[in-house]
Amino acid sequence: MIYHKDSYLVIIGGAEDKTTDKIILKKLVELTQKKEPNFVVVTTATEKPEEAGKQYIKVFNSLGVENVSVLKIESRNDAWGERATQEIEKADCIFFTGGDQLRISSILGGTPIYENLHESLGKGKIIAGTSAGASMMSEIMVVEGEDKEAPSRCTIKMAPGMGLLQGVIIDQHFNQRGRIGRLLSAIAQNPQCLGIGIDENTAIIVNHNNEFGVIGEGVATIIDGRHIDYCNTSEQYPNEPLAITNVSMHVLPAGYGYNLSGKTPIIQSMGKFSGRKER
Numbered sequence: 047m048i049y050h051k052d053s054y055l056v057i058i059g060g061a062e063d064k065t066t067d068k069i070i071l072k073k074l075v076e077l078t079q080k081k082e083p084n085f086v087v088v089t090t091a092t093e094k095p096e097e098a099g100k101q102y103i104k105v106f107n108s109l110g111v112e113n114v115s116v117l118k119i120e121s122r123n124d125a126w127g128e129r130a131t132q133e134i135e136k137a138d139c140i141f142f143t144g145g146d147q148l149r150i151s152s153i154l155g156g157t158p159i160y161e162n163l164h165e166s167l168g169k170g171k172i173i174a175g176t177s178a179g180a181s182m183m184s185e186i187m188v189v190e191g192e193d194k195e196a197p198s199r200c201t202i203k204m205a206p207g208m209g210l211l212q213g214v215i216i217d218q219h220f221n222q223r224g225r226i227g228r229l230l231s232a233i234a235q236n237p238q239c240l241g242i243g244i245d246e247n248t249a250i251i252v253n254h255n256n257e258f259g260v261i262g263e264g265v266a267t268i269i270d271g272r273h274i275d276y277c278n279t280s281e282q283y284p285n286e287p288l289a290i291t292n293v294s295m296h297v298l299p300a301g302y303g304y305n306l307s308g309k310t311p312i313i314q315s316m317g318k319f320s321g322r323k324e325r
Contacts, residue, residue, distance in 0.1 A: 091145025
């Protein structure tokens with residue numbers, strides 16, 4: 047949960063623009079509200095940490111952020127190191143790259159870094175993640191699944207995430223890779239959670255009021271399974287198609303939002319929405 051009015055989760059569906067308008071990454075800088083913010087790029091998810099680190103140093107430098115460090119945590123021993131803890135504590139924005147979300151949860155889960163990340167949401171910090179760095183933020187995450195397949199029980203594999211945002215399951219590269227089937231399968235198995243599918247070059251910004259706004263060029267797709275009437279997920283053979291009825295879905299482009307506590311879309315124009323309440 048986000049406990050500080052200046053803390054945000056910025057959850058990016060992957061492939062964010064790094065070369066032209068850079069709307070999403072520029073918003074990260076704005077949200078820190080600092081002239082000289084400290085950014086830490088965590089490369090745990092990727093198998094090419096040097097390449098990813100250099101790329102994000104370059105793009106954040108181009109946005110006026112001079113203080114950018116790369117935190118290469120490749121083992122649980124690294125996650126227990128004093129340097130890793132210090133880097134997280136001094137950061138105004140902690141940014142997780144893409145890669146494999148299971149690497150993030152299995153390497154960082156239960157370590158001081160895990161605790162520091164949760165504590166950061168009570169200290170006015172920004173935690174952002176793209177692709178795998180987006181999926182890991184939920185309490186249950188999709189770690190593997192068939193794209194563009196009809197939903198079935200074997201469409202997905204799930205695991206516990208980092209739990210920075212409770213009560214949701216996040217999927218990324220959503221419409222570009224045809225992942226509605228696997229998110230429906232995830233919600234069929236976990237109807238108490240909201241499914242949030244985020245398109246490429248699109249992000250949701252979650253604030254301390256448990257609301258989010260959408261920015262970027264695509265949409266956020268919300269799947270609400272609380273009122274499911276019928277589902278055969280506990281009866282079917284793994285490869286059989288999923289039967290599910292009375293599922294709610296919302297499709298929200300930039301300028302719209304969603305109240306996660308009330309489970310309601312925010313329809314009125316939110317063109318100025320930055321994740322921050324208007325003063």
